[in-house]
Amino acid sequence: MLAYTIRRLLMLIPVLIGMTIITFSIVHLIPGNPAQVILGESATETQVQDLEESMGLNEPYIVQFGIYVSDLLQGDLGTSLKTKASINKEILPKLAATFELTFFAMLFAIIIGVNAGIISAWRHNSWFDFFAMLFALVGVSMPVFWLALMEQWIFAQELGWLPAHGRQDSRSQIDPITHFYVLDSILHMDMKQLFISLKHLVLPSIALGTIPMAIIARMTRSSMLEVMSSDYIRTIRAKGSGQFLVIYKHALKNATIPVLTIIGLQTGVLLGGAILTETIFSWPGIGRYIYDAISYRDYPVIQSGILVVALIFVMINLIVDLLYAFIDPRIKY
Amino acid sequence: MDEVVLELKDLHTHFFTDSGEIPAVDGVSLKLHKGEVVGIVGESGSGKSVTSLSIMHLIPKPPGKLVSGEILFKSEDISSASEKKMRKVRGNEIAMIFQEPMTSLDPLFTIGNQIIEGIRLHEKVSKKEAKARAIKMLELVGIPRADEVVDEFPHQLSGGMRQRVMIAMAMALNPEVLIADEPTTALDVTIQAQILDLMRSLNKEKETSILLITHDLGVVSEMCDRVVVMYSGQVVEEGTVREIIKDPQHPYTKGLIRSLPNLHKKEQSLYSIPGTVMRPKKDFVGCRFASRCEFAFDRCFQESPELYSLDNDRQSRCFLHDEGKGVEEFADTNIRS
Numbered sequence: 152m153l154a155y156t157i158r159r160l161l162m163l164i165p166v167l168i169g170m171t172i173i174t175f176s177i178v179h180l181i182p183g184n185p186a187q188v189i190l191g192e193s194a195t196e197t198q199v200q201d202l203e204e205s206m207g208l209n210e211p212y213i214v215q216f217g218i219y220v221s222d223l224l225q226g227d228l229g230t231s232l233k234t235k236a237s238i239n240k241e242i243l244p245k246l247a248a249t250f251e252l253t254f255f256a257m258l259f260a261i262i263i264g265v266n267a268g269i270i271s272a273w274r275h276n277s278w279f280d281f282f283a284m285l286f287a288l289v290g291v292s293m294p295v296f297w298l299a300l301m302e303q304w305i306f307a308q309e310l311g312w313l314p315a316h317g318r319q320d321s322r323s324q325i326d327p328i329t330h331f332y333v334l335d336s337i338l339h340m341d342m343k344q345l346f347i348s349l350k351h352l353v354l355p356s357i358a359l360g361t362i363p364m365a366i367i368a369r370m371t372r373s374s375m376l377e378v379m380s381s382d383y384i385r386t387i388r389a390k391g392s393g394q395f396l397v398i399y400k401h402a403l404k405n406a407t408i409p410v411l412t413i414i415g416l417q418t419g420v421l422l423g424g425a426i427l428t429e430t431i432f433s434w435p436g437i438g439r440y441i442y443d444a445i446s447y448r449d450y451p452v453i454q455s456g457i458l459v460v461a462l463i464f465v466m467i468n469l470i471v472d473l474l475y476a477f478i479d480p481r482i483k484y
Numbered sequence: 485m486d487e488v489v490l491e492l493k494d495l496h497t498h499f500f501t502d503s504g505e506i507p508a509v510d511g512v513s514l515k516l517h518k519g520e521v522v523g524i525v526g527e528s529g530s531g532k533s534v535t536s537l538s539i540m541h542l543i544p545k546p547p548g549k550l551v552s553g554e555i556l557f558k559s560e561d562i563s564s565a566s567e568k569k570m571r572k573v574r575g576n577e578i579a580m581i582f583q584e585p586m587t588s589l590d591p592l593f594t595i596g597n598q599i600i601e602g603i604r605l606h607e608k609v610s611k612k613e614a615k616a617r618a619i620k621m622l623e624l625v626g627i628p629r630a631d632e633v634v635d636e637f638p639h640q641l642s643g644g645m646r647q648r649v650m651i652a653m654a655m656a657l658n659p660e661v662l663i664a665d666e667p668t669t670a671l672d673v674t675i676q677a678q679i680l681d682l683m684r685s686l687n688k689e690k691e692t693s694i695l696l697i698t699h700d701l702g703v704v705s706e707m708c709d710r711v712v713v714m715y716s717g718q719v720v721e722e723g724t725v726r727e728i729i730k731d732p733q734h735p736y737t738k739g740l741i742r743s744l745p746n747l748h749k750k751e752q753s754l755y756s757i758p759g760t761v762m763r764p765k766k767d768f769v770g771c772r773f774a775s776r777c778e779f780a781f782d783r784c785f786q787e788s789p790e791l792y793s794l795d796n797d798r799q800s801r802c803f804l805h806d807e808g809k810g811v812e813e814f815a816d817t818n819i820r821s
Contacts, residue, residue: 380544382587388542389582390602390653391575404592479592480637 155476155483159469166465174458175219178450179212189232189448228455233447238455242440246459247330248318249429249436253421255352256360261414264364268371268410272379273398283368290365299358299431306354314351316433319344355432359425363417370413374406381405407478415471419464488556489693490516490539490578490661495553495563497531497538498766500546507764508534510717511553516661519691521684523704523725525740526714529761532697535714536663539695540580541570558660576606579654583666585646589638595622596634599653606657621652625682644675648682655686662686665697680707701744705729713737716772717764719791723798733800735777771803779804 181188186202202208207215222229228238267287271280307315318332319325325344328335333352336345378384379402387401426438437456444452476482497509509531516522524532537543538550541562555563562573574580582588590598599618603609609617615634622630625648638646647667654662664683668676684707687694696707704711704725711728713721713736721734732738739757759776762768771777774784783803792805 382582382584383590385542386582386588386650386653387590387598387601389540389574389580391571391573391605392601393571396601396605401590401593405590481591481639 152476152483156473159472163465163469167462170458170461170465171220171223172216174454174461175216177454177457178206185450189450191448223458228458229451231444231449231452233444233449233452238452241452242437242455242459244327244330245435245437245440248434249422249438251318251331251333252352252355252359252425252429252434252436253418255356256421257363257414257418258360259356260360260364260367260417264367265371265410267364267368269375269398269403271368271372272375272402273394275376280372284372287365287368290361291369293361295358295362295425296427296431298361299355299428302354302358303431313353315354318348318351318434320347355428355434358432359421359428363414363421366413366417367410371406371410374409375402378402378405404478408475411471411474411478415467419467422463422467423460487518488515489518489558490695491554491556492535492539493554493556495535495538495555496551497534497543497548498551499548505766507551507717507766508548509538510764512714512717512719514712514719514722516693516695518660518693519687520710521687521694521696521708523696523698523708523711524714525698525701525704525711527699527761529716529763530714531717531764532699532714533665536580536665536695536697539663540574540578541565541567542574542580572606575602575654575659576657577659578661578663579657579659580663580665581647581650581654581667583669585643585650585670588650589646591638594635594637595641595649599634599649599656602653603656617656618652621656622649624686625649625652625655626678627652644671644679647671647675647679651679651682651686655690655692658690659692661693661695663695663697666699667696668703669698669700676703683707701729701740713740716762718772718801719799720773720801721799722791723794723796727796727798733794733798733805734773734802735779735804736773739776771801 178185184199184203186199186206186208187194190198190202207218210218226239228242230236231238231241234241267283271283274280303315306313314320325332325335325341325348326339328338332348333345336342336348375398379398383405384397384402387397392401423438425436426442428434429436429439430442437460441453441456441460443449444456492512492514495509495512496507499506499508512531512535514522514524524535526532534543534548539555541550543550550563553563554561557573557578562570565573589595593601596615596618599621600611600614603614603617604611607614619630619634622633627633627645627648633641633645633649638649641649647670651667662683667683668679671679680703683694683696686692694707696703698704708725710724711722712719713728713734715736721728721732721737723733728737729741732741736757739755742755743757745754757776762772762775764772769788770786771780771784771789774780777784779802781803787803789801789803789806791799791801793799794805
């Protein structure tokens with residue numbers, strides 16, 4: 152297990168190198184002079200030259216790349232062109248916001264998706280199976296922005312049960328410690344704020360979690376069906392096991408690997424920032440951060456944002472791979 | 485050897501599929517006495533596995549269903565027993581081992597865990613105690629370094645070892661009956677002999693009755709006291725091993741015995757029964773073997789033969805055994821060949 156972990160970590164090195172090359176190239180793939188493009192057409196010659204100098208664009212590519220990588224290795228993501236602030240400082244709260252939203256969206260997706268899948272497989276071809284799978288089909292086919300708008304219209308506008316925007320009420324701001332507001336509220340022992348934070352999470356989590364939920368439900372169902380007809384499940388039943396033990400101990404564990412793969416991929420996708428959902432719910436996450444950077448042509452932010460998202464994606468995959476080996480004793484590459 | 489442990493009376497298990505109702509087990513009756521080894525022999529599709537799964541209520545349903553008949557276990561009919569009741573019977577009183585040792589153990593749990601789970605489902609013992617028993621069972625079935633194997637995973641063992649584990653698991657609770665569904669089919673010949681020896685000694689030591697399902701007459705002659713020959717969902721012949729091997733009565737059994745390779749006869753090619761097993765059909769009239777039978781005559785296609793009782797508790801489902809209509813009588817009349 153340890154050797155496998157180390158080997159898996161070493162395999163990250165080429166991936167990370169590839170990632171930095173790609174993010175570095177983004178600025179240089181812009182047709183024409185990057186500084187000119189960044190500043191816009193109305194920029195004067197001196198302005199362009201100043202920017203070129205401050206961004207180090209005069210140097211040869213290899214030197215520029217060296218500087219870029221050495222900055223990254225020191226944990227410096229650079230400076231935003233728009234706000235002139237350190238990207239490191241800016242990006243952390245955004246990441247926390249996205250992490251929090253993803254956590255609750257995936258929690259919703261996994262709890263409902265996995266259980267719906269299990270019951271569908273267990274009661275194969277029953278009315279529950281039929282409706283759950285119909286619901287799952289609708290779930291994957293539904294555009295997120297439409298679902299988000301419908302939620303806002305029904306639960307915020309018409310019924311007024313839940314807030315439609317942001318992470319907290321404008322009147323009662325929280326003093327951030329970790330920038331995970333739910334966690335912060337708990338650390339502050341502030342029940343009221345906790346309730347407010349959770350209330351703000353409900354609608355975006357459901358909007359964001361619906362597609363993963365539907366995919367997880369379908370995956371769990373098909374994986375469970377396959378496992379349930381296997382020889383070893385018959386053996387376990389021949390030993391006198393009840394359905395519950397058969398399903399939740401043996402079948403579920405065996406059906407986990409493909410489901411885990413999907414969960415990992417979907418988590419990665421959500422963490423990459425759900426631009427649509429974050430925009431509709433005014434959620435100050437990483438997706439909106441990158442989106443704003445693109446509209447301002449704030450290249451350092453775009454570069455760093457993409458790099459961070461890619462890094463998260465890679466890390467999630469790493470965790471999933473390690474979990475495989477933990478679940479299945481046969482996996483020892 | 486007089487107490488009947490398990491008895492099937494006119495058991496019917498049907499599968500309800502899109503292409504109609506298939507009587508996979510069509511009126512099977514058999515008896516298993518205490519300490520006895522009874523073999524069920526037949527080709528693929530003869531219904532022998534379905535019979536064994538029916539006893540355990542392990543038929544996948546839908547599409548399978550136990551339509552009628554009785555399953556008497558220690559004189560109690562369990563054919564319509566509740567799932568709750570069956571859970572107490574399975575593993576504890578009737579245990580089962582399967583054909584594919586490679587896939588019959590859960591790959592994600594240790595050997596010990598799977599044996600312990602079985603023990604603790606039926607008996608209130610501590611984990612430690614159950615583990616000690618698991619190790620003892622593994623030693624009993626001849627697994628070397630049992631105290632290490634108990635913590636290993638199935639993929640670390642060979643096929644023969646896994647089948648031993650299956651047997652250890654099945655025997656852990658001292659069941660009255662062991663149903664072995666082709667336990668040696670997937671193993672190579674030397675391992676086969678070892679596994680059969682093991683089953684034989686467990687049968688002797690613990691007086692466990694064994695219902696051995698196989699298509700291998702060699703295995704039958706080595707292991708069994710009595711044999712039931714199945715064809716297309718029905719019993720076609722029954723008797724002691726000796727008699728059936730030496731003097732088969734039903735044309736199908738005769739064919740089976742003839743197709744065994746024999747070292748003493750010099751033959752160019754091995755005999756085989758022409759055709760394939762008829763898929764059981766509902767409301768079929770006539771003898772199911774008739775189309776492949778060299779003795780078939782008109783009556784075989786018009787009426788369904790019953791199971792005729794012969795001398796020495798033998799039975800055969802063939803019109804040749806109908807009163808006064810022996811082989812000789814038809815030898816010169818209507819034989820189609």
